[in-house]
Amino acid sequence: MKRALLPLVLLLGACVQTTGGEVVSFTAKASGDPAVVTGAPLTFTTPSGFDVTLTRARLAVGAVYLNQQNPQNYSLETSCIQEGIYSGEVRGSVLIDALSPTAVDFPVAGNGTTAPTRAAELWLTGGDVFADTDSTVVLDVAGTATGAMGSFPFEGQFTISSNRVIPPRNPALPGSNPLCRQRIVSPIAFDTALTQGAMVTLLVDPRAWFAAVDFSGLTKVSDVPLLYRFTDDQSSSAQPDKALFNALRSAVGPYRFELTP
């Protein structure tokens, strides 16, 4: 009897063989940092000594991609898609209130594989990452910063459109720094492996956006009421404008991913 069953056992053994890995689907959510309290302004002090009361902090995320490996550095300057490095994707946009700890769902489920994930990408776009223009406000902030130089009520809305084109430093390299790269925050450390039915949560800490901002350099747009505004243009040389935009695109600090199996 055992001998008769042996071929069957071998056959069944063959049936459970695999090519390795699995295709999985997962849910994706996003929220502000758990430290914030719903409905209340977020108050914090920046490393440069500004006491900030943040009353509005919204981030528009177009998509999330997960990477099996960190993108190759040399191509970071040129390529927005690096074929073969992706382990997961959530192809849907969500507007995140970074002042709310309540997670909001991405409108679509994520797809991916069980291949190890090393990093994540945030695509700050309203849709087409290659578009020449994109009116989507990816960052919308408001609040008041108080420091030794005084109080600075501020607001800012950033888009990543033709206003963010970076001319190539070397005319022989016209393809360097394409606009699509401005819209991708990468690589955000995320060492994990997706599982079927898991939940991936993007946590946004708005405090990190302002860590290097010198609010005293903001452009005043109104005396009554007093209001300062971040300039939404790459050509602006003002420190606050550059610091906030750089922080928005920083892979270290404002963004954190968590996996709940």
Add this chain to the structure above:
Amino acid sequence: MLLARAAFAAGDVVPPEVVSRVEASVPTDAPPPTQDHVLLEFTVTAEGKATDVLVVESAGRAWDQASIDALLKWQFKPATHEGIAVDARTRLSFNMPAALMPKPEPVPDAGPLEPLLESDGGAAFVTPVLPAGPSITVGGAPDAGHPVHDFSTTVLGRGQPRSRGASDFNIEVGALQAVPRKSAADFLKLAPGILLTNEGGEGHPDRIFLRGFDAREGQDLELTVDGVPINDSGNLHGNGYSDMNFIIPELVENLRVLEGPLDPRQGNYAVAGSADYQLGLPERGIHVRGSYGSFDTMRLVGLWGPSGESSRTFGGVQLFRTSGFGQNREAQNAKLAAQYEGALSDTTSFRVGAMGYAATYKSAGVLRADDVANGTVGFYDSVDSRQGGDSLRAQVHFDLHGHSGNFAHDQTLFFLFRSSRMLENFTGFLRDVQLAQQNPHEQRGDLFDRNTSTFTAGARGSARWRTRLFERNQDLEIGYFGRFDVVRGVQTRLLAGSNIPYLRDLDLDSKLADIGLFADLNFSPAWWLTVRGGVRGEFLTYDVLDLCAQKEVRRPSATNPPGDESCLSQRDLGQFRDPTERNTTSGGAFMPRASVLVGPFAGITLTGGLGTGIRSIDPQFITENLKTPFASIFAWEGGATWQHHGDAWEANVRAVVFGTRVDKDLVFSAQDGRGLIGGATSRFGALAAARLRTDFLDVSGNVTWVQSKFDDTGLLVPYVPDFVARLDAGAFHDLPWLKPLGAPIRGRAGLGVTYVGRRALPFGQRSDVIFVVDLSAELAWKQFSLGLSATNLFDTQYRQVELNYASDFHTSGSLPSLVPARHFAAGAPRAFLLTIGVHFGGES
């Protein structure tokens, strides 16, 4: 016709024998015979039937016809060569009744004649003189008053190489011709473990899976037609790419499939094995067949085989067109084939032939399963209507066979021109990397435009020497193979929505040589023991001129930037360089191969074999300085074969276990649309096959199970099926209740069933099962025939190709899909084809 007396070797060739005979009836109201006999020349087929009857000496029309009518009812035991039934050309005299002759001359009846037999062993003329049994008298007892003619038999065809064991399938198509087949490649499914898929359309070659190998379009399978190579060396789609669409299916008479590298005659690409198509037209006369069917498919075939010539003398033309079963699947092609086989002398025969093929086709390509599921595209739609291709083949070949005493030789010369263009888009918009030197661009589209033109000249030949040892025939064969290819291959990518090339991926001008030498010994010390094997040496050279060797500059000159051009003439900082670069390399391999056959005992022969083989590397990888110009395989097998040759039925059953290991396997890369070199893989599997033939039925079935794994990880090799089963059946008989105008209506039916288990896909996925049934029926009366075939009879909506990889066809929004997703190419839905045929002259 050769009538030399036998020098040796009755053991390998057995002439046909009469099994049953029918006396001819004296025709009514006929004038007296004009002479004392009717001498007929005809072919005894491998099925034991008389066909292609030629009246050599006439006694008058009515008497001739009476003799022919009687002869067609005779049953023969066919001639055999090494136990395999072969066609044989024979003469037979019907002697007239003496009473009807004006002046009967008493001549003693002939007694049994001394059998005369000549064979050169491997592939040959066979000229036996049969016993005088067939000499009969019309209408009564044997008459003693007329001359007796020799019953001589000439087999012009080249014999089959000796069997290498249970994995050596010498497949006579025979009645299985009735099974619906779209192309000559479909005949491969008569051999166990073969799955054919096609993501490229009617003109695209089939992708071949064989015993756990993904042989792609022939890269791992040495394919030949009557010894002339089909594999394209240096083709950009894959080295060894094989387009078998140039073969007219009706001209496929035999197919030898040897699974595994076990015969020293097998050369480059014989990794999973080899297959040799042998063309012939058993039916003489002129055949015209016109077909029309589903999807506006039209097919016109004209075939002719001159009476009195062998089945290897034929001509054929096919014209074909179809609108296809879905979007972007129209195709048209034209094929021609002509060959003449004749004798230069009693000891030398020759064949000279030419073949031509031209095709153009559109291809639906692959679809994303999620796009179909959400209704973005239909199951039979296409997402890039520019996919398709063209194909061209021109071939001339000359073949010479001679023998003298215990020495025989073969020589084949061939000249080929091949051209193929293939446009494929597997990934949509993913592969267009922005380089710093280029002007900013979006993804411009991944449509590959691959063009390869090849001129090939080559020859193969062998010499066999036979001697007697241990009172048995022992053979030694020395042979060679050489082919020289001049190949130009260009691959560009076309801007989405246009035919404008924006990038040149490859531009290679290659000169390739492949020279092989082998020695093969057939040693049989006892009737129950035979050892066959030898060694083959293969020497491969590459001379590859890369016309686009410089594609990127990391540190371009600020004053003289390279811009968007693909093939650059500068290095870092604007230093000049020629855009071309030549790479040459060579390598050799020695491949021992051996088989042992023990038996037969009660019809059962046990076999075992092992051998090594090679597959040469693509020229484009030579440019990447890969030194070793081939991948190596080691294969072993053990099996058993049971054969029965009875008067009423014949059967052949075999079972095989096998294993293989490849050091550099090809693994399909959808991103590249071709196979790329991967790691080492091993296979273990088993198969069973059987064929049963009676006087009205021909059934062939096989099942194969195999497991293919990567050596380093133990993971399954993707895409290859681990379970394949196939059933082919042909039935043929005169309809008993209808005989209009005294002529019977012959009925013929064919059935083909394919079952393919769930194939392993990347990321732990499994494909769907494939189960397809094809059916055909034909009625033939006198010169006319009417047939109807249905492929995919149950109209199963199935995916013949399934893949798992990342693509973005812009079908689901502007955000790209970058993770693996299921893709498939649809199998054809149910299709009917009505065929009307007319047959003039000759016999069928």
